[in-house]
Amino acid sequence: MSTFRTIKRPEYTGENRCWLCTVVNVLLLGIASIAVAVVSPPVAVAVAALGAAGIWLRGYLVPYTPEFAPRLVAVLPRDPFHDEPRAEAGSLADGLADDAAIDRSVDGEAVLATLVETGIVEVDEEADQLFLSRPFERRWHEEMADLAAASDRDLADATAAVVTEAADRSIVTSRGRTHVVLEGESGAATDETWLQRPVAVAEVAAVRALTDAGVPQEVRRLAAEPLCTFLETCPECEEELVEGAEHGCCGTPRSATRAPRTVLRCPSCRVQFALFE
Known part of the structure; x- marks a missing residue:
């Protein structure tokens, strides 16, 4: 054995x-x-x-397939065995090119410290674990339920209301998946943020709940993606989320000094919600 x-x-x-x-x-x-x-x-x-x-x-x-294969597949326009477009997986934290609301100098530790100070995240020092406060978790799930039931257009409007710098928003369906696409003032492809519908539901709901909790504006969108690490089920299909290797050819390139990256994803929707560094 x-x-x-x-x-x-x-x-x-x-x-x-x-x-x-x-x-x-x-x-x-x-x-x-x-x-x-x-x-x-x-x-x-x-x-x-x-x-x-x-x-x-x-x-x-x-x-050594896990070492060299990801680099070979990286030159392909898309991974034929993972149908998620590489350029179409984003987060509210990505922001737009001229998005003044995103302070990219704020690191993850500062975001976590703010969430702890405002009572959104609770720390169990003995177990060395983090937990969401029950009031916030309840409010977040209420917002997710409302957005999951909303039409694609209403969800796009709600997302644009959170990303105030968005000049326009649209709904794009690619290979059977619905994306909320936010466009910046320049209109260039590099000035866009793509969010798959379940991710938009989870992150916009998080920002709304954080707003109600009085969390500073400069932290809300940066905190939305890390908060998704606390999700247990998909807000769209309610399937239980699983942890696994990052999508792509054997995940990401590996070496003796870099461990494979793990993500939290929905096995049904095939959507990635969070990345564990």
């Missing part, structure tokens, strides 16, 4: 499996098996069986 656990790599299998890497490794295994079959068919069968078992248990067969 200990040997089995040593061989198995859950960070690259199950929900975390990168199917692009799996397919590439299967093709390479097939080529190797055919080459061996020329010399010894029985050995080729053994190579194919052991290789397939390795891919199933580990997620890949070629050594």
